[in-house]
Amino acid sequence: MTTPTNQKITATAHTNIALVKYWGKADQSLIIPQTDSLSLTLKAFYTTTSVVFDPRLSSDTITFDGVLASHDDQEKMSRFLDLVRAQADVSLRAAVTTVNHVPVAAGLASSASGYAALAAAASRAAGLNLSRHDLSRLARRGSGSASRSVFGGFAAWHRGTDDATSYAYPIDEQPDWDLGVMAVVLDQTTKKISSRTGMQRSVATSPFYPAWIEANEQDFDAIQVAIKAHDIESLGQITEHNALRMHALTLSAEPGFTYFNGATLAAIELVQQTRQELGGRYYFTIDAGPNVKIIGLRTDLETQLLPRMQAHFGAANVLLTAAGPGVTIQADNPTGK
Ligand code: DP6
Numbered sequence: 001m002t003t004p005t006n007q008k009i010t011a012t013a014h015t016n017i018a019l020v021k022y023w024g025k026a027d028q029s030l031i032i033p034q035t036d037s038l039s040l041t042l043k044a045f046y047t048t049t050s051v052v053f054d055p056r057l058s059s060d061t062i063t064f065d066g067v068l069a070s071h072d073d074q075e076k077m078s079r080f081l082d083l084v085r086a087q088a089d090v091s092l093r094a095a096v097t098t099v100n101h102v103p104v105a106a107g108l109a110s111s112a113s114g115y116a117a118l119a120a121a122a123s124r125a126a127g128l129n130l131s132r133h134d135l136s137r138l139a140r141r142g143s144g145s146a147s148r149s150v151f152g153g154f155a156a157w158h159r160g161t162d163d164a165t166s167y168a169y170p171i172d173e174q175p176d177w178d179l180g181v182m183a184v185v186l187d188q189t190t191k192k193i194s195s196r197t198g199m200q201r202s203v204a205t206s207p208f209y210p211a212w213i214e215a216n217e218q219d220f221d222a223i224q225v226a227i228k229a230h231d232i233e234s235l236g237q238i239t240e241h242n243a244l245r246m247h248a249l250t251l252s253a254e255p256g257f258t259y260f261n262g263a264t265l266a267a268i269e270l271v272q273q274t275r276q277e278l279g280g281r282y283y284f285t286i287d288a289g290p291n292v293k294i295i296g297l298r299t300d301l302e303t304q305l306l307p308r309m310q311a312h313f314g315a316a317n318v319l320l321t322a323a324g325p326g327v328t329i330q331a332d333n334p335t336g337k
Helices: 070-086 111-125 132-142 146-151 195-205 209-229 232-251 264-276 296-313
Strands: 011-019 025-027 037-054 061-064 095-099 154-158 168-171 179-184 282-286 293-295 320-321 327-333
Touching: 011 070, 011 111, 011 146, 011 209, 011 282, 011 293, 025 195, 025 232, 025 296, 037 111, 037 146, 037 179, 037 209, 037 264, 037 320, 061 070, 070 111, 070 132, 111 132, 111 146, 111 327, 132 146, 132 168, 146 154, 146 168, 154 209, 179 296, 195 232, 195 320, 209 232, 232 282, 232 293, 264 282, 264 293, 282 296, 293 296, 296 320
Parallel strands: 061 095
Antiparallel strands: 011 037, 011 327, 037 095, 037 154, 154 168, 179 293, 179 320, 282 293
């Protein structure tokens, strides 16, 4: 039995972009993936969440950016808090406040930073002192990609076979080379098909799914060699074909669908064209939405791609960032008063 701290605990976690993607579960309720995956945690986009377990509350109260969460979000997060309560043997309800720090032109808010921050703040507020390994397992139960946001820089998620063996771990938390990531915001509306639904349909109906598993395993091994060697070209090529193959699973599902819109294709083309013309090293990837992210050498991104992207999509919609840190926890009121 653990004693809740009665303190408000605040945690910060950053979003990540998957370079070798997670797209499909082997177990829906425990969130065990079909494959390993690997991502880069980003500096500029993060979520800060505070949690306090309060004897005066009769139900969990959850706010996002000062606004009470929707019924669905409330239920989902309460179920997640139930996992924390069960682990800590605590029955109190919690007040949760979440603030998303996503630069002006949002559209990049993510469940990855959200559940990583919630897992860290809630577990500590409930009196648990989890290792980062166990924190990644807990965050995974909220959203698979959140497991990787526990760590900074390059992080991997080992698929495992059950709750104990499916966890994230660091690959290189502070990459000491000139890496940059550009985010191009093309649409800020919520996606029509959630990643949860989209991946489930892909696993169930795409005839390409078995090939994806095989190709993904090769990408997962090869990208680690590229990261170790600081080989941006190889890292970038793997990133691009991995993303396109993931999106081939949505197109080949029944019924088929896509997260791309016209602007997504225009952005891909502009990356390819600029690269061909100027010889820069930058490579695109796309998650479960239309926005395009580009990983590359920071200098090449800044001097070659940034001006063209800004001219095409508007300066406010193009954001440049770098590798970011893992989850951090701050006790707001260390004296407990
Ligand atoms: C395309 O982690 O959002 O971003 O586990 O169902 O919450 P759930 O899915 P989620 O899926 C992320 C999919 C992706 C690829 C990735 O991050 O690896």
